[in-house]
Each structure stands twice: as structure tokens, then as C-alpha cells.
Amino acid sequence: MQNHASRAATFLKDDARTDWHNNTLWHVRSKRDKLVHGIPEWESIRQLGSDIKDNVLSNLDTYLEQFVAKAEANGVIVHWAVDAKEHNEIVHGILARHKVDKIVKSKSMLTEECHLNEHLEKHGIEVVDTDLGERIIQLKKEPPSHIVMPAIHLKKEEIGELFHEHLGTEKGASDPQYLTEAARGHLREKFLSAKAAITGVNFAVAETGGVVVCTNEGNADMGVHLAPVQIHCMGIEKVIPRAEHLAVFTRLLGRSATGQPITIYTSHHHRPKVGGEMHIVLVDNGRTKQLGREDFRNSLKCIRCGACMNTCPIYRRSGGHSYDHTIPGPIGSILSPGKDLKKNKDLPFASTLCGSCSDVCPVKIDIHEQLYKWRQIVSEEGHLENVKSIPLAGAGAVLSRGGLYNFMGKAARTALKIAPRALIYNQFNAWGQSRELPEVPKNSFKEWYAKNRKDA
């Protein structure tokens, strides 16, 4: 059966790509550091972001009611969806009512989570993702491998090949400027002919009933302002109390995500355009369940910047697809077990627990601590794979008995010296496949200490 380790092994077969992926994401992390260090109050803004989100989670019902009342007063049509299925049906219902057969979409991790595209396509609606990275992976029929840089796993030559096939660019052309220009022309046609536009939501303001959408390309705005019907899909945790709090989150988001002082466009949508219709779909899909888990509810504070991915030594060297989940990387690994523990039992282990993710998180989510807690739950509920559970049971038995520990230590030191190499470095020992044991010492530290202490 495939798991994170086996999918990572596939990614790692291409050394050059792995190194490029690793270095490129680290470069983004470095850009983030440079900008963050330029702001003396950075740590206090992070704390504010975290505290505001704590307040939101503890009053989520009140803020949602306030938000909806304001939005409806603004002339927005608000919908509630308990799960992905309801969300997809609501969106399809709106499109069907308007007889829409072509839509444009800007980036939304929520609609990825709900598999909205597949649902709409099943009903004969053409769905065009308009963020360049999203369009690339849509043409390639792949899920995003990063929440901010969806096509970061692909090289420009592969994108050139893809565009040659689908957009008629010159064969062999791989210049990013040329390819982007081709996509611009191709997508402009789609913008001009779409009858509805769908976006995700970065922040929803309870006080004013508006939604805020951040992009660099301007694709969300091109879609929303041209199409007669605009639909904004959001998880219920995206609401924030007041407009002044946007200052905190817009300062945190761009710098944490890509090391830029703010996204090029920070758009505030409050009322439909003249002659247009504006919808907001509020989605639960497991969020209220996560809210009830004391150890894990902090994961709902996430603003989807992707900083934890860019810094993670495992993500950088295993690629987003190795997580096989809508949201990969450290934050995905604490969200996914809450959705389906059995399917995602391997993900909390796709980490060194080094804590770098928690250090860069703009809203101070204790990501690595939650990873550790999920590991304990995976183990308690009996989902641990044999490759982990059997050695751990053995280690537990040995470590709890002092005499046995001393004996096993001695036995191991002798055995490792005389045993054939194949006994440790074989296909059954995953650990040994990419690691070397240190040279075996003559005696244990305990023995060394007893001897040298006497000599002193």
C-alpha cells in the first residue's frame, strides 16, 4: 500500500528535481525571513494574529451570525453547507438557475477539498482555473502540490510541453515569460466568455459582512468583475471580527507566504455590482468537529500562507503529492487525521518534529506539538503500521527493564560488529535504506563513565 514514505521515495528518484525543489522552497523561506526581520514589531503582530483567532474560535457562532446579517443587508445571498456534497450542490444550483455552462475560478483550497470541479464537470459545466499555477495543474490533471505555489513540482520544460499540447505554443519553448504570455491570452478569452466566477476567501469581516480575496495575478478580480454572477466559497473559520484586524492579517500573509510585503491585490467585496448577483457559501465540512478537539482546534487558525511547507525539511524533500491530501505539508498533516485518521495515519509521522513550522507560523499554531499528539492517537487507536509498532513494542519492553537494557546494549554492540551487513541494510529495514549507523563503540556510556570516574 502507498504511504507518505513510498510516495516520497518515488519523488526522490529524480535527484536533480529534488534538489531544485528543496532549494527553491528554501529560497522562498529566506525571502520571508528578510522581510520579517525588517519589521521590529513582527512578533507582536504574530501574537495579535493568534489572539484574534483564539477570540474568533471561542465566539465563532456570534461572528458568523453577525457576518451573515450584515452580508444579507448588503444584498448578498448567503448559503450554508454542512459538508462538501451540500457545498457542491449549492454552487451547482446557482449555476443551473442562471443556465451557466462556463465558469472561471480563482484559487480556493476549499473547493479543492470539496472536489467542486469534478462535480460541476459531471454536470456539463466547463470549469477553468485561472491562477497560472492552477491552470497548469488542471491541464496536467494533477492536484496542487503546494497551497500557494500549486505547480512548484513541475519544471518549465514540462510546462512548455503541456502548453504546446493544449495552448499551441512552440514546441520546445520553455521561457517563463513566453509561456505566461500564452496563458494570459488563453485565459483572457475565458474571462470574457464566463457567465459566473468562483473565488476562495482569505478573510470575512463580521463587522461589515464583506469578504477579502488576495491574489498577485489579479485573476480573481478579472473573473468576478466581468461575470454577472460571483460566488465566494469559504470555510466557516475564515471570519474575523473587525476591519481593523485586516491590518494584522494582511501584514502577516504576504510576508509569510512568498516574502512580499503584501499581495499585489487585496480585494474587498461587499455588494454585488450593478445588475450582478453575489453569493457567499459558508462551509463546515468537518470544521466544527475539529473545533471540538481541544488539542487540535488551533489548526483552524491557519491563514493558508504555506510558510510551514517552505520551511519543512520533509516537505521540501518529498514534494506535496507525497502527502496525498488537499493540503500537504505540516499544516495538512494535522488537518488530515481529523478528516480520516485511518487513511492519513502516516502523515503525522512525515515530520522530524524539529519545530520549524511552528516557528514560522504567522498565527503561532503549535504544529509540531499537534503532530506529536496525533502520533499518540494513531498508536492508541491501533493504526500504527507494523514497521513502527513492532520495534516500538520491543523498545518499550527493553527500556522499561534496566537489566534487560544493559544486556541488550552489550548484545547489540557485539552483534553489530560481527553480523553481516545485509542483516541491517536490507529491504525489510526502511531505516537502513538511506542511513548509516555510526561506528559501534567498545562499551556503553555507563561502563565508560564507571571506569573513567574511578580513574579521576
Added chain:
Amino acid sequence: MPTAKEHILARVRANKPADRPLPDMPTYDAEVDLDLPLFTEVIGGSKGKVMAMEDLPGYLATNFPDAKVIASTVPEIPGNIDLAAVKDPLELALVDIAVLRGRFAVAENGAIWVTEKEAVIRVLPFITQHLVLVIDGGVVPTMHEAYKSIDIAETGFGVFIAGPSKTADIEQSLVIGAHGPRSLGVVFV
């Protein structure tokens, strides 16, 4: 049977943690004298260009000699399209240059506040090939002062614009002009 709304709100009430206070918003000391130089530097980093009003006609003539359709709400630059007569935003598909007003700018990140009052038609600052924003409200230090000085719901749509449209989705190579404007000029009056 409860509606989805009732169902979700009931679950939130059952599962939410004990109340946590909303923090007070602090004020940070910013060097106000530095605002304009800082803005110019930051917007430059995002490939926006600050210039004086008297240099704007020359800038447009030199950089966009082939521009045919010009939308302008600024008297110094005469446009050739009547924005008041536009019925459908699709009519703006061929705009080469838009010269519009911006309310004010933010020093720390190069952002400029533009509402649909200044944009006239919401899609205009996005669909135009090149954009110039003429700002009469000066520069504030950070987003804290920015959000304090506006009512985001005053109009149906408002946007902070912090440069020309850009993408780096192909191998993280920066390309200017993803979907929206390929350039941004900024004038303070």
C-alpha cells in the same frame, strides 16, 4: 429537520472553547517623515514607478506609443472613452491605458487604496493593459493607519493595489503582467 445554518451553529456552540478576549489593537511608532521615500522604494521593488504629474504625459508617450484606447478620470490626461456610457464591463476589453485616482498609499508595502468610485467600473484597473494611479491623499506608514482611515464597506468594492499584476508560478521566475496591468505608474498630487 434543522437547516444547515441551525445545524452548523448548534455544533459550533457545542464545541467551541471558553471565551478568549479580543486583544486591543496597539499603535506602532512609525517614522512619518520617511513615508514617501519608503513607499517609492517598496513600490519600486514590485516594479511600480513613482513620477511627478508633469512627467506623466511624457512617460505615457515614451512607453506606450501604440496605445489606442485610453480611459482617464484625471483632467491632465484626456481619455478617449466615455466611462459613463459603458453598459457592460466587457466593453473595456480593449483599454490600453487607464489613468485613475487612488485615495492614498501605504509606505510599508506600496499598497494604494482604490474603490469603485475611483475605478468607475470595477474591472477597469484589472483589465487595462497599463495602469496609472494619481493619488491625492498622501502616504500612511502601515496597514494599521490604512484601515483606520477607511470604511471598507463604504462602496461595494475596494482594493489595495501594490504593483502591476505578477506571477511566479513557472519555476518561481517573476513575470510581470499575468492577467492584469503590465505596468503601474504612480503620481502624487
